[in-house]
Amino acid sequence: MRTSQTIERLGLTCMLMLVMAGLMVSCAGTTGIELPFTPPPSPSVTPTMALPTPTPEPPAPPTLVICLREEPESLYLYAPSSRETEAVLSAIYDGPYDIRSFEAQPVILEKMPSLADGDARIESVSLSEGDLYLDPQTMQPARLESGMRYLPTECQNQDCSQIYWSGEVWAEQMVVDFRLREDVRWSDSEALTASDSVFSFLLDAHISTPSTKYLVDRTASYEAIDAQTARWTGIPGYFDPEYPALFWSPLPEHVLGDYSPSELFEVEAASRLPLGWGAYVIESWTPGEQILLRKNLEYFRASEGIPHFDYLIYRFLGDAQPESALQQVLTYECDVVDESLMLPELTSQILELEGAGRMNMDWMPGSALERLEFNLAPTTRSQQPILENVLVRNALAQCIDRQRIVDEVLFGLSQTSETYLPSLHPLYSAPAESLEYNPDAAIAELDRLGWKDVDDSPDTPRVARGVAGVQYGTSLVLSYIAVPGEFQEAVALRIQEDLHQCGVQVDVEILDPQALFVPWPEGQVFGRTFGLLNWAWPSMLSPACEMFLSSEVPSDDRPFGINASGFRSTDYDQVCKRILLGAPYGPEYLTAVQETQRIFSTQLPALPLYVRPRIVAYAPDVCGVEVDPSTFSVLWNLEALASGDQCVP
The missing domain is CATH 3.90.76.10 (Dipeptide-binding Protein; Domain 1)
Incomplete structure (x- = not known):
């Protein structure tokens, strides 16, 4: 599939290419050939020179090139991980198990x-x-x-x-x-x-x-x-x-046993060239450029004829413009673009290139559910408990057109959800009644609850007039925390617009992702000084109902609690603990999973917005890509990737 010119562009030396082809010849091309010449015995015969037959250049070994955003800091199993790390580890470790469809x-x-x-x-x-x-x-x-x-x-x-x-x-x-x-x-x-x-x-x-x-x-x-x-x-x-x-x-x-656990973070045999059992073995690591791997001859699935490529290259594109990753698929410098490079703002370009037959893409709603967290229990005196009343939360939810976000921002490549689980999770249980987009009903409900439009102006927020638990005259103004990025800001803008039409003023604040996880009491999120929070949590094999347990509300006694909404419900606590304490997947367990989702959807401590999609782009002649919502990497089955004639229709 790959040409020798492409391999040279990817940074492999001529010598390495020739060694892989089994030839020990000079990399410099020949400038002329001197042939031995013996005159014939008879002068009547005109001598002729036999022209040499050119030796054809051997084909390059089958090589798959995968482009990543960043270079992994380490490949040690217990070092900090990233999407890029998981992509490389999927080549050297096949398994030990795959998490497919949860x-x-x-x-x-x-x-x-x-x-x-x-x-x-x-x-x-x-x-x-x-x-x-x-x-x-x-x-x-x-x-x-x-x-x-x-x-x-x-x-x-x-x-x-x-x-x-x-x-x-x-x-x-x-x-x-x-x-x-x-x-x-x-x-x-x-x-x-x-x-x-x-x-x-x-x-x-x-x-x-x-x-x-x-x-x-x-x-x-x-x-x-x-x-x-x-x-x-x-x-x-x-x-x-x-x-x-x-x-x-x-x-x-047998390789790492002589090192102490602390030494393994620096030992090359653990962090840079780890031994594995998967489809490929690391041959070399060129810092800042690429990792070169070769086919593992001991691979336990080799009898199936996989992997299909002799060599695998991970290239690091770094902080180059996101569009450059797509360009390098078109120029055959990348065969596959990993999801680490698939920024949401590239979606429209990918769809256009796919429609033109110049690129393929595969996608699937993932395991991370994007939520709009409501702060039910603010901790500062300057904040009023505006969102404490579930009826207010329901009204705000009816103001937000979640399907518009999916269609316009995500180009239809996602799904909405009605509970704390993504809709593809096998234990997902949709409520009997879901909150549909209905701004007229939401406006009427806010008015009934005492949030009045006192000046009949669409440019000013509603004001509290007899709202239970809220100081008279409080304006319906909420802070909104989001992380940086064109896509996230586009989502924030649409939510801001939707809530504005209901008389809710939303002040958007862009917060560094690391700042989201500063613990109680200093952090804005876990210190509960926000109004609305847009963030995502991954879903596991089992439902993570503890995200909304009363015991997980951050406090002096529980500074690392994860319930940022401040939601408390005795009924929810009881059924969630049945999930956490009971025998897995028995009748009582499954009933409890359904019940936590029912309570969540009726009490609405957070509004599920959409499921983050997983997207991978690849060259038209590559086949075998299969995106799954819950695998550690979208390249979980890279040993099955093939190209050209190896692709079975």
Whole structure:
């Protein structure tokens, strides 16, 4: 597919190209050839010179070029990650499992464990004073002490919890077995074993590894039962609904075992040239330019004829104009443009080029749901609790034309949602009645609630006249926080316009993305000094209902709480904790998931706007691209990518 000229443009030297082709010749072209000449014995015969037959230039090895926005800082599994990092890791690590359509699918595992099959199970376990368990009241790991509550056997919600006084009691814990395929090897031919997964767990658990420790703290043990089997055992009372994914991605102990956990962040064998088991092996890394990978001869799926390319190149385009990525697809300098370069403002150009047959694109609504968060409980005296009343929130929601945002800003490449889950999530449950765009009804409701248009002017905001809990004369003015970017600002403008027609003044403030996550009490978001907030949260395998738990409202006692809206509901708390405490995917669990979505849609602590799309652009002769809403990278199946004659109609 690739020409030698293209490879040279991508920064490969002539020598490297010729070595790959199996030739040891000079890179400089020949200027002339001197041939031996022997005169014939008879002078009557006119001598002739045999012209040399030119040796055809060997074809370049099949090479796939993927363009990324930034250069990964590190490829170490426990270093800070990015979209670019995930794109490269998908080449050297195939799996260990894929999250496809919000469900875990095995890659190097024989199967995903399940409660139905018995390789995941809930077992009885004794508890005594001082034992580590999950406190059902705080939802945090704790040491059992007299007077603390626990979940006895056959109890998986707070209603049946009991108080511990002394002695030995019985509780339950989850045990999950993972079985590795026997044909998976590291790219240096060493067998990949369950011990490599345990080694990775121990690195994750180490104090010098800056991971969250959320799962580590809820793990009683993680061990290798035999060469192919790893077993996870949770602390009593913790039943992880994402238990099929509790397998730690292996790291090669035979290569990294002699280094301390802190050293691995700098060791080249971990951070720059990590050993993997995937379709490709890193050959070289040219800082600021590219990473060159070659086909892994030990790849466990090689018998399927994949990968289709001998070489893979990741190029870093950096802060160049976004349009340059599309231009380089047209000039065959990029075969695939990763989603890290697919800024929303490029969508119209991509669609135009696709329509002209000059480029292909694939897209899918992703796992990140963009929300408009309402501040129900402002913390400063200067702020009135304007949004505390759910009827006001409902009216504002009716003022906003979410479908217009999808159609005009996202060019139709998205979907709306009515709950805190994206609409493609398998547990999504649409409410019986959704809030439709209806500004006339919204205006009438605001007027009925006491928000009056006192001067009959469309240019001034409504004013409080007898609004419950709000100071008389307060103007209906709300601050709106968004992050920088042409796309985000376009969304903010449309929401500002929509709310203006309802008599709501919106003052937009563009905030640095890092500033969004400054914790309580200094941060504007978690310190609750905003009015409206436009941000996105990813969705997991299991619903993250804790985003709106009362116990997650940031405060002095909970400075790292994630419920920025300040929403509190006893009913919501009860059903959400059934999700967090109960046996995964049982009838009670599924009912609780539906109920949290019902309460969310009726109480509306946030308005779901749209699901962020995942977009990838690629050359017309490339095939096999398959965007999924929940995979770590859109290039999750790059081993299946092909071109030209390799593409099957």
